[in-house]
Amino acid sequence: MATITKIEVHIKTPADKFYDIFKNNITHLLESSSDHYKSIEVVEGDGKSVGSVRLWNFVLGTPMVAKERIKAIDDENKPITFCIFEGDINEHYSTFDLSIQVCKEGDGSLVKWALEFDKANEEVAHPTHFMDLFEKITKEMDAHLLKA
Template sequence: MIEAVDPEKNLIKFKVIEGDLMKEYKSFAFTIQVTPKHGGSGSIVHWHLDYEKNSEEVAHPETLVQLCIEMSKEIDEHLLTEA
């Protein structure tokens, strides 16, 4: 679910409300913010994962880092084809 959009800050926040992640986490949200590079072309993408585990036995979600990388690449490809 899209929780917030701030065009001025190039920020989007998504909140996970169902699915596999919710089996291990009480709450889970992704925030994506894009910042233009100073003095050059392109931008920097920052991902922030905010979560609360159901228990201490639940692992931190390092496996989602690769998902964030792949999504960033796909967004980049999409934006470049529209330019």
């Protein structure tokens, strides 16, 4: 049975602008979070629509590779859902579905991350380190966009 873990991050960037980065300009992560993300390559589709597949090279303690498919996009409510289906993450988690939703909040936004996962076995740790990464990249992207 899948487990869901969530975090919320308050940022100063307007919701439309932050959402646009994750929908249409994800390679900006290479600039704002270069310590973590080394490359993002579109391997199927346009990289911006449902069904598109992207290959991520990133560092989370050690170098990792992940292939993700965009599962759902809702421009009105601003959630995007991805599933990781190939790579290092799948050695530890049989299901790894991630969603980000960006909500308007005053002059800024509330970024909601949700991770639905199934551990490959009981010895696998809860993916707290991934949630910490998502919080960190949210804050780094916020700072990057506010400087631009």
